[in-house]
Amino acid sequence: MAERAFFQPDVETMTRAGLEALQAERLLELVPYVYERSGLIRQTWDAARVHPRDIRSLDDYFERAPFTSKDDVRAYAQQHGDPYGGVVCIDPAHLTGVGSTSGTTGDPMLIPEQWSEWAPYSLGAARFWWGMGIRPGDYGFGIWTFRTLAYYEGLQLCGAIPIMYDPFSMNWDLLIEQVRRYHPALLWLGAGDIIPFSRLAKRYDLREELACVKAVKYAGAPLGTRMKQRMTKEWNLKVFIGTGAGDCGLSLECEARDGSHIWEDHILVEHLDPDGAAPADDGAVGELVVTALANRFAPLVRYRSEDLIRFTREPCRCGRAHARQWTVGRKGDETIVQGRTVVPLDVWSALEEIAATEDGVFQIVRPTREVDELRIRVGYREALVPTERAVDQLGEEVRHAVHAQTGIKPVLELVPDSRLLGQGPKVVRVVKA
Amino acid sequence: MSIVLPSTEPFDVPRAPLWGVGQCALQSGVVDVPITWDEIERDAEWLTDQLAEYGIARGDVVVIAAGPAEVTWAHPMQMAISRLDGVFAMAWATRFDARRVGALARNLRPKLIVGIDASVVEGLAEIPGGVVGEIGAVRHVLARADAHPALEAAGVRPMLFDLVGPATVVETPDRTGARVDGAEWRIEQDDGALVVTTVGDRGLRLDATPTAQHGSVLAGGDAPGGARLVIDPVAR
Numbered sequence: 001m002a003e004r005a006f007f008q009p010d011v012e013t014m015t016r017a018g019l020e021a022l023q024a025e026r027l028l029e030l031v032p033y034v035y036e037r038s039g040l041i042r043q044t045w046d047a048a049r050v051h052p053r054d055i056r057s058l059d060d061y062f063e064r065a066p067f068t069s070k071d072d073v074r075a076y077a078q079q080h081g082d083p084y085g086g087v088v089c090i091d092p093a094h095l096t097g098v099g100s101t102s103g104t105t106g107d108p109m110l111i112p113e114q115w116s117e118w119a120p121y122s123l124g125a126a127r128f129w130w131g132m133g134i135r136p137g138d139y140g141f142g143i144w145t146f147r148t149l150a151y152y153e154g155l156q157l158c159g160a161i162p163i164m165y166d167p168f169s170m171n172w173d174l175l176i177e178q179v180r181r182y183h184p185a186l187l188w189l190g191a192g193d194i195i196p197f198s199r200l201a202k203r204y205d206l207r208e209e210l211a212c213v214k215a216v217k218y219a220g221a222p223l224g225t226r227m228k229q230r231m232t233k234e235w236n237l238k239v240f241i242g243t244g245a246g247d248c249g250l251s252l253e254c255e256a257r258d259g260s261h262i263w264e265d266h267i268l269v270e271h272l273d274p275d276g277a278a279p280a281d282d283g284a285v286g287e288l289v290v291t292a293l294a295n296r297f298a299p300l301v302r303y304r305s306e307d308l309i310r311f312t313r314e315p316c317r318c319g320r321a322h323a324r325q326w327t328v329g330r331k332g333d334e335t336i337v338q339g340r341t342v343v344p345l346d347v348w349s350a351l352e353e354i355a356a357t358e359d360g361v362f363q364i365v366r367p368t369r370e371v372d373e374l375r376i377r378v379g380y381r382e383a384l385v386p387t388e389r390a391v392d393q394l395g396e397e398v399r400h401a402v403h404a405q406t407g408i409k410p411v412l413e414l415v416p417d418s419r420l421l422g423q424g425p426k427v428v429r430v431v432k433a
Numbered sequence: 434m435s436i437v438l439p440s441t442e443p444f445d446v447p448r449a450p451l452w453g454v455g456q457c458a459l460q461s462g463v464v465d466v467p468i469t470w471d472e473i474e475r476d477a478e479w480l481t482d483q484l485a486e487y488g489i490a491r492g493d494v495v496v497i498a499a500g501p502a503e504v505t506w507a508h509p510m511q512m513a514i515s516r517l518d519g520v521f522a523m524a525w526a527t528r529f530d531a532r533r534v535g536a537l538a539r540n541l542r543p544k545l546i547v548g549i550d551a552s553v554v555e556g557l558a559e560i561p562g563g564v565v566g567e568i569g570a571v572r573h574v575l576a577r578a579d580a581h582p583a584l585e586a587a588g589v590r591p592m593l594f595d596l597v598g599p600a601t602v603v604e605t606p607d608r609t610g611a612r613v614d615g616a617e618w619r620i621e622q623d624d625g626a627l628v629v630t631t632v633g634d635r636g637l638r639l640d641a642t643p644t645a646q647h648g649s650v651l652a653g654g655d656a657p658g659g660a661r662l663v664i665d666p667v668a669r
Contacts, residue, residue: 161453166503
C-alpha cells in the first residue's frame with residue numbers, strides 16, 4: 001500500500017473519456033434529484049424555462065442549464081428566510097455540520113454538510129496528501145477551521161498524524177520546535193503565515209531545519225513569484241499551491257506542480273468567459289464554474305465561483321487527467337483603471353522587487369470597480385526604512401515598480417506593515433477605503 | 434435515488450496509533466497534547482452526556498468557537514453534537530471571526546454557542562448589532578471564563594465552558610459550577626491556581642501540574658456528577 005503512487009488509482013488515473021462518462025452518469029442522476037428538492041434550483045430553472053427532461057447529455061447541460069451565483073444564494077436566503085439559500089436537498093435537521101465561506105464581502109455563505117471522514121472534501125485532500133508523499137505514520141501540520149474538517153481528516157485518511165497549530169497566536173519559534181520534535185512530512189502555510197514564516201529565516205537555517213518536510217501546502221492568496229523562489233531555491237522546499245474549487249472542494253498542485261488539480265469525479269468543471277456563457281480558451285483567463293457531482297444534500301449547480309483562473313484539461317505529467325487551474329484572482333478583485341485591468345498579483349509582483357515591501361503587504365483602494373486612478377496602500381518593513389527621507393525614496397521606488405508592471409502610475413499610501421497585518425488570516429487585498 | 438459515493442475502491446491504509454497532536458496551556462507555557470483515537474472517543478462520550486443536559490436533539494444547531502489548534506476538544510464536541518443528531522457550525526474564537534459567530538447565530542438560530550472567549554466578545558461589540566444583537570437570542574451561551582464579565586455587562590448570562598490545561602470543563606444548566614470528566618482528569622486548587630492530574634489512560638501524563646487558569650473547586654470528585662469548579666475571569 002505504502003508504495004502505490006495514488007491514493008485512489010482507479011479514479012485518479014481515469015482517462016478523459018472515462019471521467020466524462022462518469023460525469024454524465026452522475027449529472028443525469030443529479031439534475032432531476034436536485035430540481036425536485038432544491039428551492040433555489042427549482043426557482044432558477046423555472047425562470048429560465050429549463051426542465052430536467054431537457055438535459056440528456058453533458059452538452060445539453062452546458063448549453064441549457066442556467067447559472068447560479070453567491071448573490072443568488074444570498075437573495076434566496078433573504079426572500080425565503082432560508083439560511084442555506086435554497087440549496088439544501090434534504091431535511092436540514094439531517095445535516096451534520098455547517099461550514100462557511102470566508103465572508104470577505106458580507107455575511108459568509110453557509111456550506112451545509114453531511115459530514116463523514118469519507119466526505120469528498122476529506123477524500124480529495126487525502127488524494128493530494130498521498131500524491132505529495134505523505135504516508136502512514138508521517139506527521140503533518142493541520143488546522144481546525146470554520147470551513148471544513150478536511151484539513152486534518154485528510155491526513156488521517158492517509159494514516160498520518162495531524163499536528164494542530166494556531167497561526168494567529170503562534171510563537172513561530174514553536175513551529176521550529178515542533179519540526180525538530182516530530183519531523184513532519186507536511187507543512188501548512190496560509191497567506192497570512194508567509195510573512196512570519198519567512199522571517200524565521202533570520203534566526204534559523206530553514207534549509208536545514210525543514211529538510212524532513214516532503215511538502216509545503218500554501219493557500220489563501222496567490223503566492224508572489226519571488227517568495228516562491230525563496231521557498232523552493234533558498235530553503236529547498238517543495239511548495240504545492242492550493243486554492244478552492246468553487247466552494248465545492250479543494251484544489252491543489254500535484255507532484256508535477258503545473259497547475260492545481262480539481263477532482264472531476266466530484267466536480268463538473270467549466271471554464272467560461274467571465275462576462276458570458278461561452279467557454280474560455282485553454283490558457284486564457286476565464287471564470288471557474290462548478291457543479292458538485294458527489295453531494296446529495298446541498299449541491300451547488302452550475303455555480304459561478306467568481307474565481308478567475310487559467311485552465312486546462314490536458315493530461316498532466318503526473319498521470320492524472322483531472323483538470324488543472326491556475327488562480328489569477330477574484331472576479332471582484334479586478335480593478336479597471338482607465339480601461340486597463342489590474343489584479344492584486346500585478347501589484348504584488350512589483351512590490352516583491354523591493355526589499356522593504358517584498359512581503360507583499362498591500363491593498364488596492366477603490367470605491368468602485370472602474371476607477372480613474374490606481375490607489376494602493378503598501379505596507380513596508382519599518383526596520384528597513386528608518387527615516388522620512390527613506391520613506392520618500394521608497395515611495396519613488398514603489399511607484400516606479402508598479403508603473404513598470406502595470407503601465408499605470410499609482411497613487412501611493414505608504415504605511416508600516418504592522419498596520420495592515422494582524423487584522424485577520426490574511427490582508428484583504430481590495431478595499432473601498 | 435441512490436447516494437453517489439466518491440469511489441467504490443476499498444481503502445486499506447492503516448490508521449495511525451495517534452489521532453493527532455493538539456496543544457494546551459499550562460502555567461509553564463504551551464505544551465503538545467498527543468491524543469489517541471480512544472481518548473477522542475471517550476471525550477466525545479462525556480461531552481455527549483453534558484450536551485444532552487441542554488436538550489440538544491435532532492436538528493438543533495450548536496455553534497462551536499475554537500482556536501485553530503483546539504481540535505482536541507472541538508472534534509469530540511462535533512462528535513457529541515452529531516451523536517445527539519444536532520448540527521454543528523464552526524467559527525474561530527478570534528476577534529476577527531466574531532462577525533462569523535454573529536452571522537451563524539443570526540442565521541441559524543442555534544440552541545447553544547460554545548467556546549466564545551473575550552476576544553470574540555470584543556469583536557461582537559464592534560459590530561453594529563453589538564453583543565446582544567448578534568447572540569442575545571441564543572438560549573444557552575457556554576463561554577470561557579475571560580468572556581463572562583463583558584457578556585454579563587452586555588446582559589447575556591453565560592455559563593462556563595473552558596479548558597483547564599488539557600481538560601475540558603463544562604457547566605450544565607443547573608449553574609452549579611463546571612464539571613470535568615473525573616474518569617480522565619482530577620482538578621484541584623493550589624494557592625488559587627488550578628492544577629491538573631491525569632487519571633485516565635492518556636498519552637499526556639500530568640501530576641498536579643499548575644495550569645494557566647485560576648479558580649476554585651466547589652465540590653470534589655466524589656460529588657454527584659463529579660467535581661464542580663469555577664474559573665476566575667482573568668485573561669488567558
